[in-house]
Every structure is written in C-alpha cells, then in structure tokens.
Amino acid sequence: MKLYIAEKPSLARAIAAVLPGPQKREDGYIRCGNGDLVSWCIGHLLEQAEPESYDPAYKQWRYEHLPIVPDKWKLKPRPKVRGQLSALKKLTKDADQLVHAGDPDREGQLLVDEVIEYLGVPESKRRSMQRLLISDLNPSAVKRALERLKPNSEFVPLSVSALARSRADWLYGINLTRALTLQGRRVGFDGLLSVGRVQTPVLGLVVERDRAIEAFVSKPFFEVLAHLQTEDAQTFSAQWQPSEACARWQDDEGRVLSRDLAQNVASRITGREALVESATRKPGRQPPPLPYNLSALQIDASKAFGMSAQGVLDACQSLYEKHRLITYPRSDCRYLPKEHHAEATAVFNAIRQSAPTLAGAVAGSDSTIKGRAWNDAKVEAHHAIIPTAKSAREGTLSTSEAKVYELIARQYLMQFYQNWSYNDTELTFRIEGGVFIARARQTTDPGWRALLGKVADEAPELPLLSVGDRLLCERGEVVEKQTQPPKPFTDATLLAAMTGIARFVADPALRKVLRETDGLGTEATRAGIIELLVTRGYLSRQGKSIRSSAAGRGLIDALPAQVQKPDLTAHWESSLDAMARREGRYDQFMSALNDSLSELINQLGASTPESLRGIDAPRKRRFTKGKGGARKGASSAKSDGAAKRGSKAGAASRRRSTRAVSSKT
Template sequence: MTTVILAEKPSQALAYAQAFQKTEKKDGYFTVTDSLFPDETTITFGFGHLVELAKPSDYEDKWQKFGENLPIFPQDYQFQVDSDKKKQFKIVKDLLQKAETIIVATDSDREGSNIAWSIIKEAKAFSKSKTYKRLWINSLEKEAIRAGFAQLKTGESDFPAYQEAQTRQISDWLIGMNTSPLYTLELQKKHVQGTFSIGRVQTPTLYMIYKRQLEIENFQKEPYFEIEGDVQVPNNHFKANLEPSKRFKTQSDLKSHLEKNSAQIGSQSAIIQSVKTSKKSTQSPSLFSLSALQKKANSLFKISAKETLKTVQSLYEAKLLTYPRTDTPYITHNEFNYLKENIESYKAFLGIHAPTTQTEPRKRYVNDSKVQEHHAIVLTKQTPTKERFEKLSMIQQKVYLLVAKTTVAMFLDNYDYEETEILTKVGQLLFKSKGQIPYNQGWKVLFESKESTTDKEKEPQLPKVTEGQEVMIDLQSKQKETQPPKPYNEGSIIIAMKTAGKTVDDEEAKELLNEIEGIGTEATRAEIIETLKKREYIHSQKNQLVVTEKGKVLCQAVEGQSLLTSAEMTAKWEGYLKKIGQKQGTQEAFLTNIKKFIIHLLEHVPADIDKLDIQHYEQAKKVEQEQNIVGKCPKCEGNILKKKSFYGCSNYPNCTFTLAGDFRGKKLGKKNIEELLSGKETIVTKVKKKDSKDTYNAKVKTNEKGYIEMVGFTK
C-alpha cells in the first residue's frame, strides 16, 4: 500500500517530515519511515496554488481580445499549471496517481482544501479506487502533527469545503472577467484611461472607504457649548461635568439654562450631595482572532494587515504560535489545559513573577461551542530561548510578545480598582466627577499602558470629600466643535469588513452577515486591501487609507449598481456559498444566479457610465499628477511621476524610463531621487545587510539603462 501526504508548500512539508522518525529528502518530495505509516509513504507539496483557472483566451478565439464578445461563460471550467510550476506538478502528479491513499495535508481551511483537491483532480488522481483522508491541525509542533496524523478525518468530510471554495473561486473569476473589461471599456469611452477591476469583496470594501472619505470631506463642523466645573476643596481641586450632560447651541442658551437653575458662570458655593465608592474588577483582554490582532498591531506598530498576517504566519511556521487564519477569540478546554501546564515557562520567558490565580477556564476565553474550525491565536507548547527570540525580526518579536502577554494574562489576577463617584450640587444642577485608585494591578503588569488602557481607566484620583460638605465650584462655558468620523486605517477597515452587517438595512442580509462575520474571510481581508493598493484605488497616508482619484471615479461609476457596492450582495452570496459547504446548495444553482447578475450589468452599466460627469475627475487627476512630479526625465525631458513602488516617465509608452523606488530594500528619499535624475551619485543610508540586522551606507548612481548600481561604501 502506498500513501502520499499532500502539503501546501515546501515549508509545511518540511515541518511534517521533521515530526516523523525518519525521512529522506528527494527532488520535490520526502520519503517517510514511521510507526504511524507502516507502508510506503511520501510527502510532496505544491507552491500554494499549483493549479489556477485558465484564461478566457484558452477557451475560445473570440475571447482573446479584451472586452470583446461578452459575456464570457465557459461551458466547462478549465484549470492550468503555470510554466514555472510544471516541474513540481509533474512530480506531484506521478506520486498521486500511484498512491492508494492520499492524505490532504494543506492548510486547515477552505482554501487549503480547494488547493489540494484542485491538484488531485488536475493530476487525474481522483478515483473511487483510492482512499482519501484529511489532516486538520492548529499547530506545526511535532506533537500536534503526530496527533493529527493519528486522528485523520475522512476525505469525504473535506470535499464540501472544496466545493464551496471552488464555487467562490469560479464566481469571482466570472465577475472579474466580465465586469472588469465592461467598466474599463465604458470608462475609456468617457476618456478615463487605465484598467479597472471589479471584485465581489474588493468593490464593496473600496466603496466603504470612499463613503467614509466623502463623509469627512463634506462634514460641516458645528460649534456648541458645554458647562465645565472645577470643584475647589482645601489644598486640592477636581474637574466636574454637568449630569446629565447637555450641549447648547449658543452661549446665551447655556447662560439661560444656568440662570433657570440658580447657577451662574464663575465661582460660587456648592454642596457635595453624594460620594459613592465601589470596588470594581476588569478581566484581561480577549484572546486574538486574526482580525483583532491585525487591528491591534496596526494601532500599536503601524503595520499593514498583510504584514501582520505574514508575521503571524511565519511565527506559526516557526512553531511558536498557533494557526493564524482564525475568526474566533475563543479556545477549547484542550488548549486551556496545555497552556495551563506550560504557564510557568511562559511567565519565565516574559520575566513575570505575578501569581497564577485564574486556573479554571472562563467563558470569556474558553468556549468549545464557539470554536468551529480553528481556535484563537495563542502560544504553542514551545517557548523560545533568549538566543532564538533575538534572531527573530523586530516585528516578529513585537507580534509574538503581544500574543504571549495576551495569552498569559488570562491566567493572572483581574485588574482591581476602587471607583469613586462624586455628585456636586450647584443650585438645582448636579455635576459628576469620577476617579479610580488601583489596588491590584493583576494582569496589567504585563502591558505598557498604551497596550491595554481604555478611556475609562484614565480617570483621575479624587481627593477625600464627605456628603454635605460645602465647597466652591468655578463654572465655565467651553466652546467646542462637532467632529467628523475618523478615516479608516488598515486596522479599522479590517474590523469594518468583519462587522459589515452594521451598514446594511435589510434585516435578512444583516443576520447573514452576523453569522458569516461580515464580508471577506479572515484569510482574504488583508489581501483585498493589498489589491486595492496595487490597483491604485487607495493608498496609505500617515496610517490612514485615502481613496485616489482613480478609486473615486470607479466608485462613482459603480454606485448605480447597489449590489456591487453594498455588503448586502456579499451577505447573500456568502449565505448560499456556506450552504454549499453544508451540502444544502449546489454549485450549478449559484453560478446560474451569478450569470444572471452579469447579464444585468452588461445591460445597465453602459447607461450608468454615459450619465457619469467626469469633469471633476479630470481636474483632480491633473492636480494629483502634478503633486506626483519629482523631476525631469533624463531621456526625454518629460515629467518623472511617483508611482506605487517606482518612478516613471509621463510620456510612457513613448518613453519607457523608470527608476526604482528603493535600493536593496531601503526606500530612496527625495534628495536621492533628485540627485539620481540629475546624473549625480547619491548616498543611501542604513541599507540592511543580508541575514543580519546590521546596516551600511551605500554610494550609488544610475547606469545607462537607468538601473541603480552601487559605487562603493561610505561612512
């Protein structure tokens, strides 16, 4: 009997190989000798998606030219292997065809299932004569891998997940291949140049950012007035706010309110009406889902959602953290038990001497029913040595410590404090003051204040006063302004995508969104944001997402089709896709509705775009281009424009001069660009050495072809 274990990528295959008693590396696979597999066993791997959907031109000649003969509806969907992956695919194909048992051991999620079964089918290794099994694990530690292979699921249990993911893949392909050329060509008729792509999740996400930006741009600040009090007691004073709080349109309204209640602006006598003191307690933060970790990392470290996912994925592959693409903040009793067994090791690594007091699972963290596929991101049983930890990159260290502290905090005391509330009476008005005194830091000893403090916990310490005590209070009128909503950053847009139900009016769609956790998935949301950047629809500016003029004109073009812009479309699509994964729906029915939707767009979009007023776009685009001019082209005297990751000539395609935006990974500054364009040498500072944290300063210049080359080192 021959068994083949199909991993998603080489690093995953290597982790499996290291968990077995004896393996031997071959070209594109490993041979295995282990008590778990008494028969001939090999581990092979893909490079992620070895197999992709074919291009329209591979189906029919009439679809070779972009945007002609729409709609593109193939009879049968074809898959292909890229030329640079054909060698590995042949190795995988030969092994799978000979195998009697195939173990799907790709990532434990729907996309991993899609990758595996697509390879198996394209390799013509899908047969009733073969046995199929599924590995489903949350950690790449040796113990977790061996336990997973000892308790394999059936292949049949995994197949619906593949059908769901493949249906999503085909539907997205249909939308992209039909609507992207449709919008591109119709916009070109309005003299809007460039290529425009439409996506099932991509477009409503862009529209969310666009709508928020419009709200901010159109926001009219309105002044208002509030009453603030300063209570004065012997040798001390403290702030007090009107209770209940009230805003006044004018200062005259405020003064009138004071007079009606026997109070006035300025200093006057008052009485302490009540002093209430209560002991309160706060549990440690929830464990991390991927979305929550991406939001926190963006807030603390200003890194993108993609960089957070890449970092936590690398820590998973290093066997230090559990599986990253999870949508839940809960763990099961199994994880709680192993974490409790290793808590002293974790605390020693963090240098924490606080007692372990929370030794029983609490529902805030441990809930077996809330863990469907993967539990929250927590520590593995391994604790890195000091030497190993120091070899991690700076951002790996920061993300690891954030997860480690949040995991360990679950076992420490609550943060306990005494909260005092004072009501001060002035005439018929009450003014409230709140403050707190911590008496047990508990889990907070793990965190710096910015990592865990809320506005509530910033309340000041109040002086001792007694009920009935006479005091003086100084009342003042404070003028303030209403504030616009905050722009999205990569952390907040991830959460907005996850909770998109809040933006939907339709109750049925809202319920679906709540059930499926919004638009996109934990695995895809970061990539959606990256796609919007690559398409130059948005860019990040001071950690805020800004819609470009190209993005704005696309949003204006699609807003006539609400199913393309609202979360409602995604809710209904995802609801049915989920049914396919539960064997309650079919791929055929779903794709039939997608085709109807595409036909509707083909019929109505031309009229939408014909009515589009692009005068503002043309003016704004011109201003945007002028802002991106960094100098003159050394070849043709055209303008050199700043692109996403490089600099190019405004006379393209007649002039193809380009200049890289970095040298060996170090971003070039404005002075560097000016000097290079004028033919001078320039110094790039703090270039990172390969495989080291050390840096050096390099003197560089451009050669005849415009490439940056090193002249030498400099101090």
C-alpha cells in the same frame, strides 16, 4: 503506501519529521522509513483559466461578449509549479491511501481537493481519503494531529463552499472589470478599472470617509461643569445634562450649540446648592481579552507599531513556518481547545526564553486559571493564534517578528491572570432645576491589565455621598469645544471596518449575517486587498493614513450603488455558510449570481461614467510580495498597466489585466 499531500513544503517537512525514519528527500516528495510518502503543493498549483481559454474571441474586450459565463469550468496549472503537479500525478496513482493535509480552513480544503480532482484520482481512493488538520508545526502537535485523522468526506461541503466563492469571484471580477473598463474608454480613461466583490466596497469605504472629511465644517459646542464642594472641603466636578427643553439648541448628537444657553446655566448655578438625587457605587470586572485571530492581531500591531496589515501577516508566516514559534496564523478564531490548557507551562517556558521582556509577566501568571478562552464549542478547523512550546534562539528574530511575537505572547499570558476589577461611581445632582452627573471608575485589582504596563488613566475618586446630601456649587464653568472631522483610515481602522462591516449596512437582516460571518474579506485576504488597492493606484498611503485617489473616486462613482456597498458580501456569505452546513445548494447560488450579473452588465452599459472623464489612469506601482505571499484566496497583485488602445503593447497589457482580476476578490 500512504501519501500525505501538504499545502506547502514547510508543512510536508513537519509531517515527515514525526513519521518513522530515516527520511529521504526525493524529487517532489519525502520518503519515510516505513515506506509512506509526504508530498506538497506550493500554494495553489492550479488557477482559473482565462476567458480566452473558453473562446479565443474573448482575447478582445468587447461589451457584446458580456457576461462571460463558462459552461464547463477549466483549471490550468500555474506555470512555475507544473513539475510538482506532475510529481503528484504519479504519486497519487501509486498510493494506496491518500491523506489531505491542506491548511485548516475553507481555502486550504479546496486547494488539495481541486488537485485530486484535476489529476483524475479514482473515486475509490477519493472516498477513502483522510483529512489531517494541523495548526502547530512543532513535532508534539503534529503527532497529536496524526492520531486524529478524519474522513475527508466530512469536509466536502466546506470545499464546495470555497469552490462556489472562487468561481463567483471570477465571474464578478472578470465581467464587471471588463464592463467598466470598456465604458471608461468612452470618456477617455485609458487604463484598467478593476472591480471586485470585496475590493470595491473597501475602496468605497475610504472614498466615503475622505469625502466626509473634506465636507466637514467644524462647529463650536459647549459643555457646562459644576464645580462642587462637600462639607469637608472635598472638590470635584459634575457635567450638565441638558433637558428636552434644550433640544432646539442641540445637534443630532446632543451637543449644545448655543453659547448663550450654556452661559446662562453656568451663571444660574454659581453659588447655589447642589442636592444629591442618586448615588451608586457598583463593583465591576472584566475578563482578559481573548487570544488573537489574525485581524485582531493586525489591528493591534498597526496601533502599537504602525505596521501594515501585510507586514504583520508576513511576520506571522515567518514565525509559523520558519521559526515554528506560533500556531497557524491565518485563523479567524479567538478560542482554544480545552486540552491545550495542559500545555501552558511548556508555553510559559518558551515565552520566557523567546521574549525576555515578558519574563515578569510569565512569573506573575497562574497556570491554574482556565477562563472563557478555552471553549471547544467555539473551535472548528483552527484555534486562536498563540505561542508554541518552541523557544527562539537569541538574535534569530527580526525586529518585526519579535514585535509580533511579543504581542501574541502577551495576549496569551493575559488568559492566566485574574479579571480586572473596579468600582464605578455615579453621582446625580439637582442644581437650580438642572441635572448634573459625575462619574468615576477606580481599579481595585488590575488583573490582566497589569501586563499592559500601566492601568488606563482614571478620573479622581469621588467622595462617598448619600441621597439627600447637600453641597455647594462654587461656580459654573462653560467649556467650549469644537466638533472634529472623521479621521482618515489607517491600516488598523480599515481592518477594523472590514471585520466590523455590519455597522456600515442599513438592512438589519444583512447586518446580522455580516456580524455572524467573516465580515468583508477573510483573515487570509484582508491584508492583500488593501495592498492590491494601493498597487492599482486607487488608494495611497500618506504616513499612517490611507487615502483615495482621483481614479479610485471616479471608479466608485461610475458603479451602481449595490456594487459599491458591502451588502453583496452578506448575501454571498449567507449562501456560502449554508452550503458549508449542507443546507444550501451550489447550483441555486450560481444561478442567482448569473441573473444579478446580467442585470449589472446591462446597467453599466446603459450609462456613461462621467466621473472618469479627465482623470489620468494611475501609474503602475511595484508590489513586493512578502513571505506570506499572495497565495490561496489572496488577490492577484500584478500591475495593471494603462494600455494604449489598438497597440500590441496595449493588447498584451489588457490580457495581463484580465488575469489579474480573475482572483478571488
């Protein structure tokens, strides 16, 4: 008997549906007509044990206990899913062959592997275990996946890498949270101070941005335009390019801060001759943007509809599990396998029915186009998020589901349109010794940009000129502008900062690592991290803006710089990636982490967090878990109450806090 272990019941049902019938639902599994069984986890069936499971003394938070480092790690069943774990124990014992059907990512690999190990499955069964990788729940895709089972042993390094990150996050979160919380009590801060490898640098980004906004002083700067006229009376403008001699009147970004200088230039060029020094017209083209991964989708949905990152993830989970209209949504990949191109016509038909507003876009598509998105070398466990060949019945999608589906479908259709083609024109003039430049871009073929509804505004077309042509500068004009403060983060820009975190790192080597990895957090966790910080009262939403609270700022100021910054993630991701490629070792990674953790604990213990003095602990906020859930890899979002020291309620609250920070961020 073959036993398939899916990550969730929805995936189990999809697998069972394509196996020989009839199917019969039993207690915790589905029996198929050929005798094979399909069971499931419900997200993580197991969770890291709390510190007091290793030593009852850890129930009380004391600095002398830190750092808490388990000699032998313990997992415990999540209370609400013990029954399913018991069912799997019996099923794995009876099965002749096991098939791992966790989600196609690092956490999905660990999720089932840890259950197999916890249940004590014999080594012989574990060696013969197979891996089923499914990213589309529709029957045809599931059948194809079943024909391509791989040995689960090929994915052991991926599981070890996920395990290392899980344990490292527990160590980091538990120890630094306890250390800072205990120090906070010394200055009267009576609440939990949660620290995490990912959540804390994200909070640090917002705090730094808010302070830059508050400290910003707007200054005027000046640009000079030359209004030019050709011999046949065509008019246009060119902008002055200050020379090195003007540097002392410019800021770091090259803006001219002297009104007198700008007015002098404008006066000097008025009525004078303009000589063309260079004239170029270059054709250009731009391929369609790649299909979405989760972060790119969340960013665009936030910009287009003001949706939160969590709201987009919830809609995606529903489109994937309930409606089966899109492929696996927690993907970090933006490419597609070449073989998927053959399904384009079926997907077009599904889009036409599921999103009638895109019927015209479907009609204008060319299924023979096969661009850069189809690249097998770029596809690993999962591919980009795209529509499936399944159609939605009219009226079955919620407003948010329909909006997200339309974005995904439009991005997919763009792959079947020609490149956007244009001409870039640049004219350089010399007027009274000064250099002036005019630039313009004109579209020659909108290609995929036609799907955006309109081509972006373009500058008026420039006249055809040649080097040596002479024009009249009718007048010079001084344009006064004001420097603008940085904008507050929104869901879209904060997600963009998390995915592009490399630009916030000074060390070139670390920047390179972060550019080549997931950035800060993963596709599966970023939305949960933002919501977690809001729930804990460190961040707040003000309209679309995300701002830091007094408690959030105090927390950041109380921490060493290396905890506030994203550099640690780069170090970890480099080691974890090497581990996943069989080039790094688990024990070396954990040993280095334990050494650095001890140093941080000592550093925190030697300082008094004055930044928290006089600040009230944030009030508890209710966290509403969406359909996507706070599952694998996502941060726990339990409220962390401000406990009264010494009281029974306070002790209970602090125990809850301990559990909350033992999450993966």
